[in-house]
Amino acid sequence: MLLEMKQLFDNIGEHKDFDFEISPDELKERVFSVDFASPLAVKGQAYNRAGIVMVDMNCSFTLSHSCDRCLAEFDRGYSFDFSHICMRGQSSNDEHIIVEDNTLDLNELAISDSLLQLPTKILCREDCRGLCYVCGQNLNEGECDCS
Numbered sequence: 001m002l003l004e005m006k007q008l009f010d011n012i013g014e015h016k017d018f019d020f021e022i023s024p025d026e027l028k029e030r031v032f033s034v035d036f037a038s039p040l041a042v043k044g045q046a047y048n049r050a051g052i053v054m055v056d057m058n059c060s061f062t063l064s065h066s067c068d069r070c071l072a073e074f075d076r077g078y079s080f081d082f083s084h085i086c087m088r089g090q091s092s093n094d095e096h097i098i099v100e101d102n103t104l105d106l107n108e109l110a111i112s113d114s115l116l117q118l119p120t121k122i123l124c125r126e127d128c129r130g131l132c133y134v135c136g137q138n139l140n141e142g143e144c145d146c147s
Helices: 005-008 026-032 106-117
Strands: 001-005 013-021 040-049 054-068 073-088 097-098 103-105
Touching: 005 013, 005 040, 013 106, 026 106, 040 106, 054 106, 073 106, 097 103, 103 106
Parallel strands: 073 097
Antiparallel strands: 001 103, 013 040, 040 054, 054 073
8 A cells, every 4th residue: 555645744733544454465475484374454544743744553464384393383463563753855864764755655664564573483382392303293292202
């Protein structure tokens, strides 16, 4: 979704609400390393408060994972809140979103924000015992006969 920002930049007090989904098919085209089991639901608003344009949004989705310890397949839901300051033109400050041509690509912003929030180690559960390093038995399902 492209958000037209000209009116937001030019008018103090202006705001725009948005609510949309990015389909799993579109996500597969953009992201190869993550398997989305549901659409990426994005809801939020962009507003100009005292001349500063902010974008606040919530991203919710479900991913299909393989546990890093026991290799079990499972789905897990995520929900993240994000807030950004938007600026026109060029800036050397990495803390701001630079909006060129008064248009902000909310799809790209939601996908990149969400991916950056994912944990680096994916476990099926906190107390996952993993696999036996000798026979490969999933220790969450039972003990093995290895010594």
